[in-house]
Amino acid sequence: MIDDREKFIEENRDFVYKIASSICKRRLSWQNDDELSNALIAFNKAIETYDKKKGNFFSYSRMIIKNSLIDYFRKSTKNVNIYLGDEELITFELKSSIEKYEIEEENKIRAQEIALFNHKLKEYGISFSDLVISSPKHKDTREELINVAFLVSREQQILERLNKTKQLPIKQICLLTSKSEKFIEKWRRYLIALILILSDSDLMYIKSYLNIKVGDKNG
Structure with a gap:
């Protein structure tokens, strides 16, 4: 367990937001969107269930948040289309769509971060x-x-x-x-x-x- 869980969660709210936003395909609001509350709960669950055998913590927590939100979408009345037709097929299609979008968004953000990191390093004379x-x-x-x-x-x-x-x-x-x-x-x-x-x-x-x-x- 970490010494100060609340502080650790607060320090990583941006990380939780980016994951949730990329999965939901839109900007989110901490005040109005249940998806962010769900993601934050999932992040807390990741802290509780993590051990070093599960690899990198942030990769593990990203998986927990993703799975939690997919389950939330499947059960939420705001996404009634999930229950139309063959539920397993639609759920699979939803997961595939989310995963494809998430990969695209992560690649885009990762490229932006690498460019930013490169710029910051140059300020210190490092390449x-x-x-x-x-x-x-x-x-x-x-x-x-x-x-x-x-x-x-x-x-x-x-x-x-x-x-x-x-x-x-x-x-x-x-x-x-x-x-x-x-x-x-x-x-x-x-x-x-x-x-x-x-x-x-x-x-x-x-x-x-x-x-x-x-x-x-x-x-």
Whole structure:
């Protein structure tokens, strides 16, 4: 279980909204649309039922939200066409339509996010090729760096300094994480990229592909 579930849910409302909106094929309102309430409940269920054997948390929660909304559509009186004719066939067609649209929308949003991420990296003098070269090869190192970036992404003072100077405040991060300056400096570019992803709500799809384990002591 995560330490502060309400805070975690609040931090990921944009992620929940994007998933629900892409499935519903329209803009949604938190005040007026039951679909968003349903999606938020599903996200909370994903937190309750997740374990690391199920892979990436955000991929898992996306599946839970999707399945919950499809079931909601099937049962909702607002979608009476679902009950016309052969229910199994219509439900299958609905699922196929939703899945096709979702894939198209996710690809579109993902492309936009990648372009935005590339632009942000350039502000720090980093390119995608730099990240390929400076990425850790070992899983343990990657997880260690994600944990460091996750802690930093919650420290507003460090984020403000990073954004203002475009330089990683290494000493502050060492104090926060108990890591050595040599370790932080070695992975400087990779850490900046991770921190940008984890702290920017406009990069939710990219964030969903990071191997973040809900429930870790640092999470």
